[in-house]
Amino acid sequence: MxxxxxxxxxEDNEGIDLRYYFINELLDYRKQYNLTQNEFAKKIGLKQQxxxxxxxxxIDPRLSFIFKILKGIAKKIKLENIRxxxxxxxxxxxxxxxxxxxxxxxxxxxx
Numbered sequence: 495m496x497x498x499x500x501x502x503x504x505e506d507n508e509g510i511d512l513r514y515y516f517i518n519e520l521l522d523y524r525k526q527y528n529l530t531q532n533e534f535a536k537k538i539g540l541k542q543q544x545x546x547x548x549x550x551x552x553i554d555p556r557l558s559f560i561f562k563i564l565k566g567i568a569k570k571i572k573l574e575n576i577r578x579x580x581x582x583x584x585x586x587x588x589x590x591x592x593x594x595x596x597x598x599x600x601x602x603x604x605x
Contacts, residue, residue, distance in 0.1 A: 516563065517549055523567040538566035 524534055531549070532542040540562060547553045548563070555563075564570060 513551065513554075516560065517551060519567055519569060520545075520563055521549060534566060538562045 520534075523529075524531070529537070530542075531545040535542045535545045540559070544553075544559070548555060548559070560571075
C-alpha cells in the first residue's frame with residue numbers, strides 16, 4: 495500500500511500544466527511587446543539567465559519569482575477553494591487524479 499506522503503511526493507500534473515501556462519504567458523507577452531529576455535528581466539529586476547531558465551522549464555521558481563513575472567506581464571492569480579468529500583474507505587491510493595486517500599478514507603473533488 496502506498497503511503498500518503500508518497501502520493502504527494504509525485505509531481506502533480508496540474509502543477510506542471512500551471513508552470514507551462516505561466517511560461518507561455520511570458521513568451522506571449524515578450525513577443526507582443528517585442529522584448530528580449532534581457533529587456534524583460536531588467537524591467538522586473540531579475541537577471542536574463544533566470545528568465546531563460548524559467549522559459550526552458552529548468553527551474554521550479556519561488557513564489558516571489560512568480561509574482562515578479564506576473565507583475566511584469568500585468569496578470570494576477572485568482573485562488574479558488576477546492577472541496578473534497580468522503581466517498582468511503584479503500585486500502586490503496588487510486589491512480590485517478592480526482593481521488594486521494596487519507597487514513598484509509600477516500601476523498602474526491604466535490605462538484
